[in-house]
Amino acid sequence: MNIPDKFLELRARDESALIAYVCAGDPTPDATEGIVQALICGGADIVELGLPFSDPVADGPTIQAASERALSAGMNSDKYFEMVASLDVDIPLVCMTYYNLIFKRGIEKFVLDSKDAGISGIIVPDLPVEESEELAECCVSNNVDFIFLIAPTTTEERINMILEHGSGFMYLVSRVGVTGARSDVAESTTKLLSRVKTDIPKAVGFGISNGKQAKEVVEDGADAVIVGSAFVDIIASGKDVNARLEALAKELKDGILSAKR
Amino acid sequence: MTTSLYGKYGGQFVPEILMPALAELEEGYQRYKDDPEFLKELDYYLKDFAGRETPLYFAKNLSKKYGTRIYLKREDLVHGGAHKLNNTIGQSLLAKYMGKTRIVAETGAGQHGTATAMTGANMGFETVVYMGAKDIERQLMNVYRMKLMGTEVHTVESGSKTLKDAINEALRDWVTNVENTHYLIGSVVGPHPYPMIVRDFQSVIGNEVKEQIMEKEGRYPDSIVACTGGGSNAMGIFHPFIEEKDIKLFAVEAGGSGMTTTKHAALHSASLCVGEDGVLHGARTRILQDKYGQILESHSISAGLDYSGVGPELAYLADIGRLTPCHADDDEALAAFHELSRMEGIIPALESSHALAYVMKAAQSGELGDLVVINLSGRGDKDLETVIKLEQGGQI
Numbered sequence: 001m002n003i004p005d006k007f008l009e010l011r012a013r014d015e016s017a018l019i020a021y022v023c024a025g026d027p028t029p030d031a032t033e034g035i036v037q038a039l040i041c042g043g044a045d046i047v048e049l050g051l052p053f054s055d056p057v058a059d060g061p062t063i064q065a066a067s068e069r070a071l072s073a074g075m076n077s078d079k080y081f082e083m084v085a086s087l088d089v090d091i092p093l094v095c096m097t098y099y100n101l102i103f104k105r106g107i108e109k110f111v112l113d114s115k116d117a118g119i120s121g122i123i124v125p126d127l128p129v130e131e132s133e134e135l136a137e138c139c140v141s142n143n144v145d146f147i148f149l150i151a152p153t154t155t156e157e158r159i160n161m162i163l164e165h166g167s168g169f170m171y172l173v174s175r176v177g178v179t180g181a182r183s184d185v186a187e188s189t190t191k192l193l194s195r196v197k198t199d200i201p202k203a204v205g206f207g208i209s210n211g212k213q214a215k216e217v218v219e220d221g222a223d224a225v226i227v228g229s230a231f232v233d234i235i236a237s238g239k240d241v242n243a244r245l246e247a248l249a250k251e252l253k254d255g256i257l258s259a260k261r
Numbered sequence: 262m263t264t265s266l267y268g269k270y271g272g273q274f275v276p277e278i279l280m281p282a283l284a285e286l287e288e289g290y291q292r293y294k295d296d297p298e299f300l301k302e303l304d305y306y307l308k309d310f311a312g313r314e315t316p317l318y319f320a321k322n323l324s325k326k327y328g329t330r331i332y333l334k335r336e337d338l339v340h341g342g343a344h345k346l347n348n349t350i351g352q353s354l355l356a357k358y359m360g361k362t363r364i365v366a367e368t369g370a371g372q373h374g375t376a377t378a379m380t381g382a383n384m385g386f387e388t389v390v391y392m393g394a395k396d397i398e399r400q401l402m403n404v405y406r407m408k409l410m411g412t413e414v415h416t417v418e419s420g421s422k423t424l425k426d427a428i429n430e431a432l433r434d435w436v437t438n439v440e441n442t443h444y445l446i447g448s449v450v451g452p453h454p455y456p457m458i459v460r461d462f463q464s465v466i467g468n469e470v471k472e473q474i475m476e477k478e479g480r481y482p483d484s485i486v487a488c489t490g491g492g493s494n495a496m497g498i499f500h501p502f503i504e505e506k507d508i509k510l511f512a513v514e515a516g517g518s519g520m521t522t523t524k525h526a527a528l529h530s531a532s533l534c535v536g537e538d539g540v541l542h543g544a545r546t547r548i549l550q551d552k553y554g555q556i557l558e559s560h561s562i563s564a565g566l567d568y569s570g571v572g573p574e575l576a577y578l579a580d581i582g583r584l585t586p587c588h589a590d591d592d593e594a595l596a597a598f599h600e601l602s603r604m605e606g607i608i609p610a611l612e613s614s615h616a617l618a619y620v621m622k623a624a625q626s627g628e629l630g631d632l633v634v635i636n637l638s639g640r641g642d643k644d645l646e647t648v649i650k651l652e653q654g655g656q657i
Contacts, residue, residue, distance in 0.1 A: 054555040055425065055541065057432045058276045064419055076553045099274055100540040104554030126543075128280050131272055151278040153439060158280065176278050177437040 002120045003092045003145050003168040006045055007201045007223065014261075016218045017045040018253045019169075019203055021096065021228030023066035024049040025075030026235055029083055035235065036087055038242040042249025044091070048123065048228070051080045051097035058098075058125035060180030062229040065236060077105055077113075085117040092120040094147065094168075099127045102135065111138045121145035121168040129162050136165050149173055150196055152188040159196055169201040169224060174208070174217070181209035181229040193221045211255030218259035227252055265453030268580060270573035273452040275432070275543045282439045287454045289359040294461070299358060306350045307465060310383065311340045313347075315466075317473035317634070322604040327624035332482070333607070333637040334470055334498060343610065343639030344466060344494045345376035349445060351462030353380035356443035363387040363442040367431040369396055369424035369490070370565035370612065371403025372639055373447030378412035388412040391430040395422040396564045399647055421526075421558035424490075424568045428542050448491025449572030452543030456496075456572050463497025470634055471501055483630020484509040487638065488615040489586075490530060490566035492575045494638035499584065509585065509630070512575060513619040515561030516590035522549075522557060530559040532571040533579050533586035546573040562591040562647070563611035565639070589618035597621055598641060598648065610639030611647065 010017050020039040024032050036047055052067035052075055059067070084093060095114055102110045102124065114122060122144060127135065129148060139146040145168025150159060153176060163170070172193065175186040189204055196202055204217045205226030214225045227248075234244045265271050273283055293299040307313045315335045324331045336344035349366075356364060364386045368374030374390040381388030390407055394416050397404055407414050420426035428451075435444040449456045449463075474482055485502060487495035489512040499510045517529035527549045529535075536547035541556060549557040549569040561567040578584040589597070594611055597618035602608045609617060616635050623629055641648075 054420065055429050057429050057542075058436070060433070061419075068419075071555065076555070078553075100548075100550065100556070101554040103538075103540055103545075104550065104552075125276055126274050126540075128273060128275065128277055130280075131274055149277045151276070153278050153281045155281055158277075162277075173278060176439055178433045 001090060001092055003046065006092050007169070010045060016222060016256050016259070017203070017224035018043055018249065018256055019046040019048060019224050019226040020044040020231055020249060021048040021050060021226060022231055022235065023052050023063060023070050024080050024083060025052065025070035025073055026066040026232070027069045027238070028073045029075060029079055032083060033087060034242050035245060036089060038245040039231070039249050040089060040091060042246035043253030044249050046092045046094060048094040048096045049084060051077060051095055051101060053098035053101055056098060058178055060178040060229065062181065062232050062236070063179050066232045077101055081113045081117040084119060087118070093118060094121040094123060095119045096123040096125070099124050107135050107138050111142050111144055115142050115144055119144065121147050123147045123171060125149060129158070129165055132165065147171055150192065152176055152192050156195070163198050163200070166200065169203045170196060170198065171226065172196060172202055172204045174204050174206045177206065179206055179229055181233060182207035189217060190220045211251040214252045214255035215259045218256050219261065225252065225256055267574040267577035270545050270576045271453055271456060272545050273543060274540045274545065275452045276436055278436050278439060282435070283452055283454065285359070289355060290454055290458055293355060293358050299354065303351060303354055306354065307347070311346045311350060312338065313465065314469045315339060317470060317477065319477065320605050323601070326604070327621065329624050329629060330632045331620065332474065332634045334466060334634060336466060336494065336636060336638045337607070337609065337613070337640035341372070341376050341379055342642060343372040343376070344463065344497060345373045345447060346379060347465050347497065348447065348459050348462045348493060349373070349376040349380045352443065352445045352458065353384050353386065356386070356445070357384055359443070361441060361443040363389070363438065364445050365389045365391070365431050365434045365442055366445040366447060367391045367424065367427035368447060369427065369567060370563065370643065371396065371400040371407070372565060372643070374412070374414070375403050375406050377445050378407040378410040381412060382410040389415060389434065391415050391417050391427040391434070393417045393422040393424060393427050396424065399564055400643060401646070403643055423558070423564070425556065432542070448493040449496045449574060450491045450542055450544060450570055456544065456574055459493050460496040460500055460574065463493050464500045466494065466497040466636065467499060467501035470498060474634065478632060481505055481508055482632045482634045484511060485634045486511040486513060486616045486620055487636040488513050488566060488612045489533060489571065489575065490515070490568045490612065491570070492572035494636050496572060496574060498636045503583065510583065511585050511587055511619060512579070513615045514586060514588045515563060515566035515615055516588035517560040518591055520588070526558040526560065528560050529588065530561045530566050530568055531588045532569060533575060534588050536571065541570040544573045546570055547576040562594055563615070565610070565612040566615065587619055589615040589622065593618040593622065595648070595651065607637070608641035609637055610641050611644045613638045
């Protein structure tokens with residue numbers, strides 16, 4: 001299933017989406033299938049699978065550590081596509097990675113490999129719209145969504161430029177900073193949601209870790225809630241991982257469903 | 262806006278959060294770089310605080326031994342012991358004019374961190390420096406110097422625990438505190454406009470050489486040699502001479518313990534010599550990477566050259582053949598370190614020792630010509646501990 005269809009399905013039920021991020025191959029390549037299934041069982045509507053990079057500048061300590069674990073366990077771009085292709089899922093999968101891995105593989109090859117593996121969208125946190133022309137065009141011609149980030153610091157002019165080129169959903173960064181679980185939802189989220197005017201679904205991420213926050217973000221107008229580090233923390237703990245991932249996904253989705261809009 | 266590209270290299274590959282900050286920096290730089298008030302203050306700091314101009318010293322003993330006239334541009338005499346202060350003075354002033362109150366920086370050898378601590382203390386900034394755990398171990402004196410001047414030094418434990426990881430961490434800090442903070446990058450690397458700004462502030466080196474060599478020799482040199490990690494001392498001395506096409510420019514990289522690569526690491530830091538096209542720390546340039554694009558750890562005896570990337574403008578100049586990338590390994594640098602100390606009474610930084618080592622290797626072939634200027638980018642006091650350890654058979 002692709003991303004626009006998923007959002008159509010959810011909109012018909014007046015429901016916002018839960019987007020779960022985990023780093024592929026963390027802690028081992030074999031673990032990822034079970035992790036993804038647990039997230040889906042708990043209620044994840046879309047799963048972002050990070051392709052780990054050695055120098056993830058947009059990520060906080062949690063995802064940095066996950067990237068290091070995955071890389072030491074042997075994850076690389078070839079294994080990533082192989083593994084993603086083998087996943088038995090009926091929801092959209094999104095690849096999140098840093099630009100050098102795409103550049104090195106060759107932009108077209110990366111997009112084609114993504115498509116073949118069943119990936120519906122690509123997010124590149126270190127690729128601003130100005131540098132993205134080639135990748136964006138390649139995504140369009142292959143029907144893969146190219147998802148941009150919009151930050152609280154993004155100017156109106158840039159928001160318009162990004163809206164012109166993005167598809168799938170808009171990844172609204174809830175606060176300045178790197179990824180990582182936090183206990184409150186920033187005021188900047190509300191403001192940013194009202195500044196971005198578009199029909200493309202708006203997903204809010206960075207810092208969301210529990211059902212209460214998820215509910216608040218949806219009540220502020222988000223079409224989707226993105227949660228990463230809170231899931232990765234569970235994986236890092238190594239204890240009862242899949243059951244706890246499922247439980248957290250359920251808590252988040254319940255929070256989303258309980259929102260009054 | 263000025264162009265962000267050097268040929269195919271350069272650009273701005275950073276998180277969206279930082280794009281407005283880069284635009285603001287570019288705007289600030291364009292506004293103040295020719296502002297008489299700004300330039301007056303810059304001159305004042307370069308002269309009275311940094312101790313410029315630095316001498317262009319004729320190394321008579323070295324010249325005699327190698328059969329070519331060798332001059333040393335004495336950046337080791339700049340306050341703090343290296344060329345790094347030229348850039349931190351410029352950027353700190355710029356940050357002050359732009360109304361920033363906090364400065365973050367990365368450091369490898371600790372020289373840029375120290376220079377940042379100096380201008381930070383002097384101009385009243387809250388100053389934070391990120392430094393890899395491995396570098397902290399090999400440069401304890403610089404860590405203490407920074408702390409003395411009121412700088413907060415953060416240990417970076419991620420990745421290879423060296424310069425590249427310190428840059429990652431400084432970028433993360435900037436992403437988080439972008440509103441009041443200036444990221445004072447220490448080399449001609451990173452997203453546009455940094456490579457341009459750092460090059461411009463370091464060009465004082467080459468501009469002085471132009472006048473000094475005319476005064477002493479009545480002509481420009483045949484070749485200019487500089488060590489290259491990120492490449493700020495190299496761009497600083499090269500830039501004013503780029504249009505003088507007869508002058509050969511040599512960028513000497515760290516050959517480390519061998520020009521080979523293991524699975525996760527290069528045994529050298531020679532990204533200009535053998536790196537491949539890629540994107541690191543906000544810029545497209547030549548980098549050390551594996552076949553998937555994962556960044557390889559680098560190695561050098563000198564922390565200041567131990568970096569997996571290189572400034573995008575240097576990559577461009579290498580591509581078009583305007584400069585010659587070359588390398589000197591750990592042992593050659595160490596030998597040059599000793600030789601300059603003994604022959605001229607000047608203890609060079611291990612970084613600068615690579616430039617010296619290349620001249621010692623290449624002088625006899627004649628490729629350097631009859632008049633050579635070496636950028637002696639820093640002094641070696643900070644390296645004594647490393648050298649002592651090595652001579653006792655230790656590992657670095």
